[in-house]
Amino acid sequence: MGNWKNFILDLDGVLYLLNQPIPGGREFVDFLRTHRYGVAFLSNNTFLTREEYVEKLGKMGIKAFPEEILTSAFAVAKYLGETRPGARVYVIGEDGLKKELKNCGLRPVLRGKADFVVVGMDRKFNFRKMSQALRYIQDGAEFIGTNPDPTYPTDNGLLPGAGAIIAGIETCSGKKARVFGKPSPLILDLLLEARGFRKEETVIVGDRLDTDIALGACCGVFSVLVLTGVTSRQDVEISQVKPDLVVENLFELRRVLAGE
Numbered sequence: 624m625g626n627w628k629n630f631i632l633d634l635d636g637v638l639y640l641l642n643q644p645i646p647g648g649r650e651f652v653d654f655l656r657t658h659r660y661g662v663a664f665l666s667n668n669t670f671l672t673r674e675e676y677v678e679k680l681g682k683m684g685i686k687a688f689p690e691e692i693l694t695s696a697f698a699v700a701k702y703l704g705e706t707r708p709g710a711r712v713y714v715i716g717e718d719g720l721k722k723e724l725k726n727c728g729l730r731p732v733l734r735g736k737a738d739f740v741v742v743g744m745d746r747k748f749n750f751r752k753m754s755q756a757l758r759y760i761q762d763g764a765e766f767i768g769t770n771p772d773p774t775y776p777t778d779n780g781l782l783p784g785a786g787a788i789i790a791g792i793e794t795c796s797g798k799k800a801r802v803f804g805k806p807s808p809l810i811l812d813l814l815l816e817a818r819g820f821r822k823e824e825t826v827i828v829g830d831r832l833d834t835d836i837a838l839g840a841c842c843g844v845f846s847v848l849v850l851t852g853v854t855s856r857q858d859v860e861i862s863q864v865k866p867d868l869v870v871e872n873l874f875e876l877r878r879v880l881a882g883e
């Protein structure tokens with residue numbers, strides 16, 4: 624533990640469930656700041672912009688800064704903005720994704736030519752959008768996905784996630800999307816570089832084995848699974864993907880760090 628200098632925290636299932644703060648989250652982030660750990664927040668979710676996440680966390684008493692937050696929407700926008708400034712993008716997604724793309728200088732298009740088709744979670748996804756994406760991809764647009772999550776948790780159970788929409792377009796186009804969100808190393812590399820974190824000094828904390836923990840495992844970053852989200856101890860036992868440490872909640876992780 625002596626080497627740990629930075630913490631990458633997942634949001635949903637770690638600091639809150641939808642809009643409900645998870646006990647221990649605020650205290651844990653305070654502890655990290657007091658002891659001068661590097662902090663970053665990493666979410667596959669694309670509904671909100673980084674500024675809106677700062678606001679959401681702030682309402683829960685958790686202090687965060689936009690530059691500490693990386694979503695899969697911002698990762699895609701930053702990458703495209705830097706490698707293909709001003710590119711035309713056909714977007715299937717919601718406001719958070721569209722705003723981040725615009726903020727990074729990309730030009731969303733509805734007709735005409737597109738250089739990229741960017742696909743994320745879209746609760747108004749339909750056959751017309753799917754057909755349009757297919758047309759653009761056939762015409763040579765590069766196919767980018769925000770995140771591979773098959774589902775998205777809500778108060779009323781699961782909804783289909785971005786991964787399901789991406790898979791539909793992969794099926795009709797016969798092309799694989801380049802997907803940025805966890806567990807893709809693309810998003811971790813962007814984060815480490817942006818925050819100046821070194822892998823061997825960094826810990827990733829999350830509630831999902833297939834995204835957070837898989838990312839840590841594939842990139843050689845120490846991973847901590849918290850049981851406050853979608854994963855139970857039984858899930859861990861039968862999973863191929865194993866976290867380096869399992870804790871009940873962030874109170875427990877804070878005690879581990881404090882050496883109590």
Ligand SMILES: [Mg+2]
Pocket residue numbers: 633634635636637829830831852
């Ligand atoms: Mg989560």
